[in-house]
Amino acid sequence: MNLSHEAQERNERLEAEAPQVFNALSPLARRAYFPKGIPYQANQAAACAINATIGQITDGCGNPLPLARLGELLSGLSTQDAFLYSPIQGRPKVRQLWHEKLVREDARMESIGLPAVTAGICHAISMGAELFFSPGDTLLLPDLYWDNYEQIFGIRLEGHIERYPFYTADLSGFNVDGLRQTLGKAIGKVHVLLDFPSNPSGYSPTHDEMKAIADVLVEAAAARTVVVYCDDAYHGLVFETSVTSKSLFFELIGRHSNLIPLKCDGVTKELSFFGGRVGFLTFGTSEGVSEILVDKSKSLIRSGIGSPVGISQYLVEEELLDPRHDESFEAMRQILERRYRILKNALSSPNGQWTVHPFNAGCFCLLELRNGLSAEDIRQRLITEESVGVVNHGDRYLRLAFCSLKEEAIEPLVEALKRVCAKSV
Numbered sequence: 001m002n003l004s005h006e007a008q009e010r011n012e013r014l015e016a017e018a019p020q021v022f023n024a025l026s027p028l029a030r031r032a033y034f035p036k037g038i039p040y041q042a043n044q045a046a047a048c049a050i051n052a053t054i055g056q057i058t059d060g061c062g063n064p065l066p067l068a069r070l071g072e073l074l075s076g077l078s079t080q081d082a083f084l085y086s087p088i089q090g091r092p093k094v095r096q097l098w099h100e101k102l103v104r105e106d107a108r109m110e111s112i113g114l115p116a117v118t119a120g121i122c123h124a125i126s127m128g129a130e131l132f133f134s135p136g137d138t139l140l141l142p143d144l145y146w147d148n149y150e151q152i153f154g155i156r157l158e159g160h161i162e163r164y165p166f167y168t169a170d171l172s173g174f175n176v177d178g179l180r181q182t183l184g185k186a187i188g189k190v191h192v193l194l195d196f197p198s199n200p201s202g203y204s205p206t207h208d209e210m211k212a213i214a215d216v217l218v219e220a221a222a223a224r225t226v227v228v229y230c231d232d233a234y235h236g237l238v239f240e241t242s243v244t245s246k247s248l249f250f251e252l253i254g255r256h257s258n259l260i261p262l263k264c265d266g267v268t269k270e271l272s273f274f275g276g277r278v279g280f281l282t283f284g285t286s287e288g289v290s291e292i293l294v295d296k297s298k299s300l301i302r303s304g305i306g307s308p309v310g311i312s313q314y315l316v317e318e319e320l321l322d323p324r325h326d327e328s329f330e331a332m333r334q335i336l337e338r339r340y341r342i343l344k345n346a347l348s349s350p351n352g353q354w355t356v357h358p359f360n361a362g363c364f365c366l367l368e369l370r371n372g373l374s375a376e377d378i379r380q381r382l383i384t385e386e387s388v389g390v391v392n393h394g395d396r397y398l399r400l401a402f403c404s405l406k407e408e409a410i411e412p413l414v415e416a417l418k419r420v421c422a423k424s425v
């Protein structure tokens with residue numbers, strides 16, 4: 001392995017402060033460090049009267065020179081915020097504001113360092129994995145999961161995926177025992193990814209289930225390194241009081257030195273800013289360790305996407321600072337809750353064509369089709385015969401995204417589904 005002395009310096013500091021975290025690093029993460037190159041030197045010279053460091057086209061006084069149409073379109077924004085580069089780890093203000101938001105959600109966040117800004121949540125997961133996941137490592141996933149995890153951990157990072165049933169056999173809730181048993185069988189360092197509220201199931205654990213999941217992960221860490229990726233993409237979109245709206249990440253902070261929790265979240269769904277591409281990767285370690293991991297993240301960001309999108313971070317800062325923010329989020333949550341209740345009601349009468357899996361949060365619900373029906377076949381027929389689009393999950397399940405449906409479209413969708421299933425043998 002070609003280790004520069006700069007990387008070695010970071011590794012030695014990390015090994016001294018948290019040997020378990022150092023030992024868990026992937027070969028790539030061991031090599032990674034943020035060099036004293038152009039962004040570093042430009043930052044050091046930022047306050048200089050004459051600054052000839054960075055390849056950013058300006059008027060010579062630090063202001064951009066926007067072209068005409070872009071300047072017109074963005075005339076309501078400060079040109080510096082709209083047009084200039086973001087620091088590699090993200091703008092200080094958005095990192096601080098996001099951290100403050102998480103502290104408001106749970107005081108345990110006070111001991112945790114600032115996140116690295118990523119280009120969306122997928123990038124946060126992928127970067128967290130690049131830091132800790134080595135080829136051949138094993139990731140534990142429930143059997144109902146976002147298909148992109150296969151791309152990240154299987155295809156990109158050449159890992160193995162071990163699955164356990166998402167729900168208990170009686171469909172009463174999340175299968176904590178399944179997670180415990182699968183963890184018990186895994187040998188050596190192991191990675192666990194959990195996304196709550198879940199895509200595709202639309203399920204978020206109850207308060208007790210969340211505590212039990214955390215305890216299982218802590219138990220497993222007694223014998224080995226456990227890296228936990230908390231994908232909080234759908235954070236806050238919860239529709240029942242029995243369900244926790246808090247992240248699993250908070251339950252894992254400071255629980256065991258072998259347990260490395262990573263929080264992957266962002267504005268995509270939570271701030272309904274899908275094209276903004278602002279995500280956050282927070283390390284559930286001491287602040288000193290987090291600083292080294294952010295330094296290594298900067299290496300991966302700079303070598304991958306260059307730097308995160310500056311203008312979107314500025315817009316997110318403005319949204320988070322707006323006094324209407326909480327109210328505005330709540331209004332969006334309530335729109336989804338109304339659709340959720342209509343869908344629950346439309347699916348409430350027993351139906352021989354499918355089983356509705358428990359859902360209580362997020363954007364989706366999952367139907368398991370009766371034996372003899374193919375989800376792919378039903379999906380195709382829904383498009384051609386009923387002009388209805390849904391997504392199949394394997395050949396047994398259909399996922400309905402109620403987040404993108406008008407209230408009036410929900411019952412017709414369920415009726416169309418019944419018709420197509422009834423016609424199919």
Ligand SMILES: Cc1ncc(COP(=O)(O)O)c(C=O)c1O
Pocket residue numbers: 119120121122123146195198199231233266268277279
């Ligand atoms: C569970 C889950 N995680 C992450 C993401 C990705 O978020 P982003 O678009 O910010 O990369 C999605 C998007 O659908 C998702 O469903």
